[in-house]
Amino acid sequence: MYRRGRAFSLLEVLVATVVIGLAVGPLINVLSSSNRVSNASIYEVMAVHYASELAEQLQRLSSQLKSMCNGTGKTVKQLLEDPTFLAELGSFGNGSLDPQLIQIPGTRITLFLSPLHPRFTCRTILVSKLNTTTQQILKLGTFWNATIALSWNLAEGEVEHSASFSVILRED
Amino acid sequence: MVLGVVILTSVVLSIFLFAYNRTVRQQNIRAHHERIAEVAMRLALTGTNLLAEQMASSLDTTINNAASCLKTVMVAPPSPAPAPRVTIDSSDISGSVMETIKNDFDAYLQQLSDLNPRPRCTKMEMAFEDIRQTTPSADDVQLQAGRDPVEKLGEMVISCTVEFQTLLRRASIRRQFRVVNMVPGIFSRFSLFVPFTPWYNSYNSLGVRYSGSIDPSYKHPFPPTTPLLSYGAPLKVFNGTETVVLTPNPDARNDLQNHGWIFLGPSHNTAATDAVLLKIPSGYKPDAGGHFQVALPPGVGNGKELIPPENIDDASNFNLPSPYATAACMVGGMYQGFFTDELDAAGNSINPLGAAGQGLWPSLTPNASKRYECAASWLFPFGDRTRPSRTLMIGPVLAGLLKFYFLKDMTTTPAAWKLTIRGKGAPSAAVASYSPNAQVENANGVTPAESPICSQLCKQPTGGADAGYDSYKKIMPVDFTPNTFSNPPSVGISYNVLFDFMAYPGGSSPYPNVNGGSTVMQNTGDPFYVPCYDTINNPPVSGTILGLHPYDGVMIQFQKAAMAVDNTYFKGDLTKFRIANNNLLARVTHIIDLSSCANQASEDAAFASHLFRPADPAIEPAYNGYFKPRKKGIFYVKRRSGVIPGGDKLTLPAGSGIYVNQNFIIIIDKGDILIPQKIKADSLNNAPGKLFSLVALEGNIYLGTNSEIDAYLVALNPGPGSLAGGGRLLCANATKEMNIFGGVAAWEMGLYETNTDPTTMSTFSNGGEIHYNPRFNPSSPLYLNALEFIPEDIASAIEITGAE
Numbered sequence: 001m002y003r004r005g006r007a008f009s010l011l012e013v014l015v016a017t018v019v020i021g022l023a024v025g026p027l028i029n030v031l032s033s034s035n036r037v038s039n040a041s042i043y044e045v046m047a048v049h050y051a052s053e054l055a056e057q058l059q060r061l062s063s064q065l066k067s068m069c070n071g072t073g074k075t076v077k078q079l080l081e082d083p084t085f086l087a088e089l090g091s092f093g094n095g096s097l098d099p100q101l102i103q104i105p106g107t108r109i110t111l112f113l114s115p116l117h118p119r120f121t122c123r124t125i126l127v128s129k130l131n132t133t134t135q136q137i138l139k140l141g142t143f144w145n146a147t148i149a150l151s152w153n154l155a156e157g158e159v160e161h162s163a164s165f166s167v168i169l170r171e172d
Numbered sequence: 173m174v175l176g177v178v179i180l181t182s183v184v185l186s187i188f189l190f191a192y193n194r195t196v197r198q199q200n201i202r203a204h205h206e207r208i209a210e211v212a213m214r215l216a217l218t219g220t221n222l223l224a225e226q227m228a229s230s231l232d233t234t235i236n237n238a239a240s241c242l243k244t245v246m247v248a249p250p251s252p253a254p255a256p257r258v259t260i261d262s263s264d265i266s267g268s269v270m271e272t273i274k275n276d277f278d279a280y281l282q283q284l285s286d287l288n289p290r291p292r293c294t295k296m297e298m299a300f301e302d303i304r305q306t307t308p309s310a311d312d313v314q315l316q317a318g319r320d321p322v323e324k325l326g327e328m329v330i331s332c333t334v335e336f337q338t339l340l341r342r343a344s345i346r347r348q349f350r351v352v353n354m355v356p357g358i359f360s361r362f363s364l365f366v367p368f369t370p371w372y373n374s375y376n377s378l379g380v381r382y383s384g385s386i387d388p389s390y391k392h393p394f395p396p397t398t399p400l401l402s403y404g405a406p407l408k409v410f411n412g413t414e415t416v417v418l419t420p421n422p423d424a425r426n427d428l429q430n431h432g433w434i435f436l437g438p439s440h441n442t443a444a445t446d447a448v449l450l451k452i453p454s455g456y457k458p459d460a461g462g463h464f465q466v467a468l469p470p471g472v473g474n475g476k477e478l479i480p481p482e483n484i485d486d487a488s489n490f491n492l493p494s495p496y497a498t499a500a501c502m503v504g505g506m507y508q509g510f511f512t513d514e515l516d517a518a519g520n521s522i523n524p525l526g527a528a529g530q531g532l533w534p535s536l537t538p539n540a541s542k543r544y545e546c547a548a549s550w551l552f553p554f555g556d557r558t559r560p561s562r563t564l565m566i567g568p569v570l571a572g573l574l575k576f577y578f579l580k581d582m583t584t585t586p587a588a589w590k591l592t593i594r595g596k597g598a599p600s601a602a603v604a605s606y607s608p609n610a611q612v613e614n615a616n617g618v619t620p621a622e623s624p625i626c627s628q629l630c631k632q633p634t635g636g637a638d639a640g641y642d643s644y645k646k647i648m649p650v651d652f653t654p655n656t657f658s659n660p661p662s663v664g665i666s667y668n669v670l671f672d673f674m675a676y677p678g679g680s681s682p683y684p685n686v687n688g689g690s691t692v693m694q695n696t697g698d699p700f701y702v703p704c705y706d707t708i709n710n711p712p713v714s715g716t717i718l719g720l721h722p723y724d725g726v727m728i729q730f731q732k733a734a735m736a737v738d739n740t741y742f743k744g745d746l747t748k749f750r751i752a753n754n755n756l757l758a759r760v761t762h763i764i765d766l767s768s769c770a771n772q773a774s775e776d777a778a779f780a781s782h783l784f785r786p787a788d789p790a791i792e793p794a795y796n797g798y799f800k801p802r803k804k805g806i807f808y809v810k811r812r813s814g815v816i817p818g819g820d821k822l823t824l825p826a827g828s829g830i831y832v833n834q835n836f837i838i839i840i841d842k843g844d845i846l847i848p849q850k851i852k853a854d855s856l857n858n859a860p861g862k863l864f865s866l867v868a869l870e871g872n873i874y875l876g877t878n879s880e881i882d883a884y885l886v887a888l889n890p891g892p893g894s895l896a897g898g899g900r901l902l903c904a905n906a907t908k909e910m911n912i913f914g915g916v917a918a919w920e921m922g923l924y925e926t927n928t929d930p931t932t933m934s935t936f937s938n939g940g941e942i943h944y945n946p947r948f949n950p951s952s953p954l955y956l957n958a959l960e961f962i963p964e965d966i967a968s969a970i971e972i973t974g975a976e
Contacts, residue, residue, distance in 0.1 A: 015175055016175050023186065034196040145284055
């Protein structure tokens with residue numbers, strides 16, 4: 001007598017398919033979400049490094065700000081917000097990973113910066129003068145707030161993320 | 173079963189994905205933290221940098237108060253005890269300062285509108301660690317070698333804590349620091365420090381008329397240059413910020429403690445210990461001005477007298493002849509300075525041979541070829557007639573004066589002058605009558621053809637023809653007037669005794685006691701402040717040349733009263749004092765290496781850009797066009813190889829001048845340096861408030877301007893006889909005069925007898941003025957203010973940590 005072997009019933013397959021469908025769908029969503037969060041973290045860390053290298057060099061410029069201003073006839077704000085300078089600052093370095101040498105126009109000062117990742121949409125500096133009227137001791141010279149702003153998005157058309165960092169510069 | 177497998181797989185996958193998701197979220201949080209931490213860290217670092225810069229510029233008072241050991245001598249800690257650590261925070265006496273700084277920085281943070289919520293500064297702190305003296309001991313040997321025992325080094329730790337979005341970051345930077353003295357050396361105790369004098373007559377080159385005005389007709393024959401040198405004005409030295417006022421009870425001790433002293437090293441005409449002669453010039457004419465008045469000449473009622481007519485009461489050596497045997501009279505002496513010409517009322521020369529032409533002084537032969545014997549000192553260490561200035565002269569310096577004598581009849585009112593020099597040699601000889609037109613005999617009883625007539629010197633005594641006095645020679649104390657024909661002059665009066673340190677005993681007489689010296693000086697117990705009269709008049713070493721000898725163990729004490737722990741003093745031979753690499757390098761805070769420069773132009777440019785920057789017209793409108801120092805410190809400049817004295821000159825930046833807004837010293841390792849323009853500091857209490865010293869280690873300093881130079885100029889490299897050694901202050905301006913407010917230390921200054929190389933005297937033929945800036949005085953209470961705290965420019969370590 002022929003003995004039929006045990007097989008998957010259609011029902012089982014259907015149930016399994018439903019179970020897999022119910023389980024994998026959210027999991028894929030979670031995976032996708034995690035990937036995006038992970039990318040966001042990576043870009044945020046990259047932003048920190050971009051800001052850090054720029055902030056460090058700006059801080060070192062403090063002692064030379066006065067002579068730079070005297071030499072160019074510009075204020076610190078005009079120097080650091082120069083359109084040419086900012087355009088270079090926000091460029092992607094022609095796709096190369098080599099560091100960019102960006103000169104502050106009218107001076108011999110060159111900044112040594114990493115090229116921006118293509119996902120970054122902005123690297124800029126905003127300079128504002130700080131008020132010294134309430135200070136009693138730390139008020140010799142002119143004080144500037146240099147805000148380093150960076151923006152990026154995770155994919156084309158996605159919401160833009162941004163981060164700001166501040167450095168206080170003393171011009172004397 | 174299939175379902176089981178699927179479900180199990182799904183569960184495993186879920187676990188994996190949720191774990192991954194968790195990791196990703198942690199990574200995300202960490203990234204976010206990193207961003208917050210970066211902001212906080214960067215701001216904390218900014219805070220430390222701002223505090224460090226502030227410390228370098230304006231926290232001296234805080235440092236003095238909270239870390240006073242930095243500016244005092246401390247006993248070296250016995251090994252292995254740790255070096256002291258001083259912390260200044262909110263618990264310290266200067267905590268209020270740190271609290272204020274913290275609030276100041278916090279106020280800046282509250283203006284950072286891009287950061288929400290605003291970051292906060294929670295703490296500022298600074299500490300000094302591993303404080304050590306640069307000099308191992310505080311004895312005079314170290315000081316003699318140019319090391320200041322107060323100078324120190326150590327490490328400064330500055331911390332700032334910033335809180336941002338509940339995250340705290342504490343940035344600490346460590347910078348090495350030095351506490352250095354902006355008083356360049358012990359020689360700055362002196363307004364004028366000149367260890368080497370070529371010959372005893374080096375400084376006597378000025379032609380002066382009997383009236384006190386400059387004699388332009390006089391050509392000095394030494395050195396035998398073509399054309400011969402002609403001097404238009406003297407070099408006047410003012411040793412304090414005030415001129416001496418004749419008050420009844422002047423404080424001579426304090427005056428001399430606070431004034432700059434003058435050191436003229438012994439002359440080298442035969443030996444290294446010979447005397448130096450300063451011939452005091454004639455001068456009393458009020459409108460001529462500028463000259464020192466040593467006696468009131470007949471017929472001139474105004475002008476200041478610093479040496480009175482001398483009253484002589486010496487019955488053992490001479491007796492008054494009849495009719496004075498019974499008459500009330502006194503013998504007097506009168507000092508007369510050197511002069512080279514004499515004019516009549518119409519301005520015509522009546523005595524072109526000067527003092528020699530008078531024939532009154534046997535040592536001055538009426539001989540046109542020896543007219544130089546009547547030349548007066550180009551160097552006026554006493555200021556001038558209207559602004560006399562006290563000083564202590566160190567060195568075997570003899571004052572040269574001429575002197576003649578007279579009788580004063582006390583029987584008339586007012587007392588009348590009587591001629592005393594008409595008599596003949598022997599006491600028994602007949603006494604001649606006063607004859608207005610008779611020529612005056614000199615001390616040898618000879619009447620030279622050029623000698624003046626009696627009426628030029630004396631009034632006719634009351635009562636007509638009176639007898640003179642025949643013991644003229646006996647009462648001539650020749651040792652009061654150095655014999656200029658003795659080479660070197662072995663007798664004379666030491667400069668300080670003659671001028672009594674410019675001290676006036678007060679009371680009824682405004683005059684010093686010429687014979688006895690100052691009582692104040694004689695009784696002083698602090699020889700390093702004011703050497704007493706005996707020390708000067710009886711030099712223990714030479715025995716023959718009077719004066720305070722540089723090798724007699726001159727002592728200069730630092731801050732005996734003001735700084736109890738600091739009893740260090742300079743003690744030693746000033747002529748052997750050297751400022752050189754081996755005792756300067758330990759003090760240097762910055763080295764500027766110009767050795768790679770290709771030529772002088774690039775060297776000048778690098779020198780200017782490294783050390784100076786333009787003054788800010790918005791902040792310093794009075795100094796528009798000036799340069800000012802970038803920072804305070806002691807800068808050692810290494811010039812390019814091959815530069816020698818007499819060669820390329822390193823030039824200070826010109827512009828409108830240099831504005832000294834902070835203390836600094838520039839030391840040039842070799843070659844000459846040129847000062848092209850004025851050097852100006854803001855005046856504080858009548859003297860430049862900031863100290864600038866310029867040192868040419870192995871070169872000369874050229875002065876290209878007669879504008880005010882607020883600096884102490886140092887060129888002490890020994891180089892007698894040739895430019896090759898440097899050690900000179902030379903003129904590079906057409907006016908041939910100097911105007912220095914600080915002091916000068918140069919190896920040599922005086923004229924040579926034969927060597928025609930340029931010297932200070934030969935190039936500055938129109939003299940000028942040196943004003944001492946008492947802030948350079950290491951014995952002054954202001955000495956502490958010259959100590960500067962100099963932190964290293966770049967931090968040696970930066971530490972970022974979390975904070976509580």
